[in-house]
Amino acid sequence: MKYPLLIILLTLFSFQTLQAQDVIDQDVSDRNELKLNAFNLIAFTAIDINYERLINEEASFGTGLFINTGDDNDFGYYRTFSLTPYYRQFFSKRYAKGFFVEGFAMLNSGKEIYDLFLEDQGGQAREDSFTAFALGISVGGKFVTTRGFVAEIYAGIGRNLFGVDLAPEVIGRGGISLGFRF
Numbered sequence: 001m002k003y004p005l006l007i008i009l010l011t012l013f014s015f016q017t018l019q020a021q022d023v024i025d026q027d028v029s030d031r032n033e034l035k036l037n038a039f040n041l042i043a044f045t046a047i048d049i050n051y052e053r054l055i056n057e058e059a060s061f062g063t064g065l066f067i068n069t070g071d072d073n074d075f076g077y078y079r080t081f082s083l084t085p086y087y088r089q090f091f092s093k094r095y096a097k098g099f100f101v102e103g104f105a106m107l108n109s110g111k112e113i114y115d116l117f118l119e120d121q122g123g124q125a126r127e128d129s130f131t132a133f134a135l136g137i138s139v140g141g142k143f144v145t146t147r148g149f150v151a152e153i154y155a156g157i158g159r160n161l162f163g164v165d166l167a168p169e170v171i172g173r174g175g176i177s178l179g180f181r182f
Helices: 002-026 038-044
Strands: 032-037 046-056 059-068 077-090 098-116 124-144 149-162 170-181
Touching: 032 038, 032 059, 032 149, 038 046, 038 170, 046 170, 077 124, 098 149, 098 170, 124 170
Parallel strands: none
Antiparallel strands: 032 046, 032 170, 046 059, 059 077, 077 098, 098 124, 124 149, 149 170
């Protein structure tokens, strides 16, 4: 009879300790994050900086600034600039960490390059620029150390709603970002 009572007490004590750890982990005064998308920097030679503000333990909002610094791209369409406000909802017991779903809006601009083959001129390229507005959704995961280092991975897709005469109908958003929570 002593052992079942002891097991119940130890289980309750362990559960209480785990809950106290979650409270300590969730009592966060650092609500700002500044991140650099390392994937876009390496893969596309683009600067992609994000600022995020934590609203509470399960929500945040932020904005991303993307500037393509590369001269050429293998794609016919490519983004040269975008401004992307977003809202994130987290699904974890930790304070604004773990799996999230994101809704975003994106003002994006870029260039479309046409190759024109004219017999008398020997061929030439023509470049048209576009500006469009998109809405989309992303999913991802965020990992934060106790000292505030942030690593996140995310991917999403959106559709350009306005300005789609030269712009692509579907746009992508994603990357691997590194930064700090302060």
